[in-house]
Structures are given as structure tokens and as C-alpha cells.
Amino acid sequence: MHTPFPPHVLPVEPRHAYRLLNTGASVLVSSAHAGRRDVMACAWNVALEFEPPKLAVCLDKATLTRELVEASGSFVVAVPRAAQADLVATVGSVSGRDVAGQDKFSAFHIRHAPGTQVDAPLVEGCIGWLECRLIPEPHLQQAHDLFIGQAVAAWADERAFAHGKFLALEATPPEWRTLHHLGAGNFVIPGAQIKGRQLAPRAPS
Template sequence: MNAIKLQNAYRLLNHGPTVLISSAHNGKQNIMAAAWVMPLDFDPPKVTVVIDKNTYTRELIEVSETFAINVPCVAQTDVVQKVGTNSGRDLQGTDKFVEYGLDAFASTHITAPLLQGCVAWLECKIIPEPHIQNTYDLFIAEVVAAYADERVFSNGHWHFDGHPDLRTIHHVAGGHFFATGESHQAGHED
């Protein structure tokens, strides 16, 4: 895992992957799938994410004022489906990390855990905007740390060739996902 320059953090999300949002507060943690996440600004780096007011993850985010964006890959498609279709609130005396045997590691600037096996991670602190949070379920956050798996992201760019199981995924509906395809370099005319 390589630390990413914050001015390049937007590149981890710019291609529109489905992500997993993790949160934690006061010894409780949760993780959920999210498709409506996007970069918002470069300096300082900001992101937006839509998190429904009925989710357990949102409950934890609102009290901790932080969350992590985990960018999963093809190898984690089943995990994404499981954590995206079940509520952490329904688990009796456990959480999704324990229930599904998910390995996590500690973030450096926030309390939310980071999911092992992902290809990128962004640690985020909420920029309070109560009106848009309550009206549109939209959260704005500053990215305070970013990391990526150097096998597929280095020098500020994704490069999935040779690593089909590490391609990011894109949810289209009903448990169907696409994997990020092959890259194509635009030509330069002199």
C-alpha cells in the first residue's frame, strides 16, 4: 500500500467505481456499498457521497464526522454484494466485519477501519452542511489521507493490465457488476 499525494486522490475515484463506505464510533463499526461517490475538488481534496438517512453507516458517520472510502476489486464482488444488501443494524451483537469474516486494518487519521484486499482507500472528514445532508442525503468531506495498491495504481494512474482480479468494479443493478476494462492512451498530434 502506497500513500498517494492528496492532489492525486481524486484519481482513485474519477473512473466511477462502486465503493465500500466504512465508519466507526465508540467501539461500533459498519461497512456498506455505495455507488454515488465522486471527487469534488483538488486542493484540499474533497469528495461527495450519498448516504441514505436510514443506514447504520450514516448513524455512525454523523456522530464520528468521519468515514473511509474503500475501493474494492473484482475479487471482492461477493463481499460488495453482501455488505450492500444487508444492514449492520440487523446483526445481533456483531457487525458486518465479524459476520462476513472481513479483515480490516486501522486508518491513520480517522476511526473507521480500512478493508483489506481493496485497491484504494481514502480517509475522509465531514465538512458539515446540515441542509444538504438532511435534504439530499449528500455528504461533502475532505480527504485527509489516501492510499492505493501499487500493483494497480502508481505515478498517479491506474494500470490494471496483468491483474484482472484487481480491476475495480461498477454496479449496474440487481447484483450485476462490470469490471474496469483495458486502458487506451489517447494519441498526441504534433
């Protein structure tokens, strides 16, 4: 079938189409309930609303994190930094159900601090943390693995985020930049910063 595209524009397999969009910062989602705790990597996440601050994360049905989030009604989203790439790759590849006799925090010596508003732990060394209360949406959770949370507390390390925004790239050491997952354990970090200018509209012809 003829396409309007030049020869160098090729079709993408549907199973890989998400990778065209999935270049935002990867996050860690931690949870805890009844003496159990878990942490997983999550590349599928999005901010939803300013006031009250809401966000959404995708949690697969097979994950222990999802089980604990559903049971506890809360979770923490942490924004890891480039220096934590090995940690993100590890907790994104290993299930909390497969770490015999312990959890990922103890198995991989993950330093953490208690949440201030929720029971889920805060992974230390990250750029920022959002403590979230789950907004139950059973249909979205079951049909689309989509979990919506309202941030009830947020924290950030001023070495990367201060005064309500990320620092300019030239002021941010490479190890303090965000991680962006490209698939198969590959990440990129921001390497250059540009500023767009607003274009003037063309006069009607």
C-alpha cells in the first residue's frame, strides 16, 4: 500500500510502538503492607493534575508492588538519578516474589527512610519523592493496570531540583540527572539543553 512517507520512514511493530513515547524519566514505586515491602521500576508514569497533585503509574498484575499498593492504599514514587542506573535495572528485572526469605530492600542492600505520610519506604539517594494516597479506580486498575495517586507530601534534593523546578543542565552534575529507559535495560540521561522560542504566526495570504 502506498504511504505518504519518504523511503527512510519505516513502520514500527505495534509491540514496540510504546517506545516512541516511553522516554520520560523512569521512577521507582515502593510499597508496604502488613510487614511486607517492595520496590519496582516504572517507566510508564505521568502527571495528571496540579491541584490537588495527582499522578498515574502502571503496575502489572504480576508485581508484588501492585498487591501491596492495593492492600495498603498508598505508595511512594521516587525519581532516581543517573548514578542509580544499576539499582533501577535490578529492581525492574527482579520480582519481589522471587527473592527467597527476604525482600528487595534487604537482598540488594537498598538504603531507605520511612515515609512521613505513608507506610511505604523512600529509597535514599534519589532526586525526589512523592508520597501518594491511592485514589481507587477499580475499572482502570483491572482493565488497564493504571493506578492513580494523590501526592500528600513531596521532597526533592536541591542538587537537582530546587525552587519548584529542575536545575539548569549545566548546573546539574551528570550523576544527578534523570534516567530515561529505552528498553532492554538501556538508559539515556539528558546531555544537552535547548530553549524553544515562540514562533510568530504568518500573516494570512
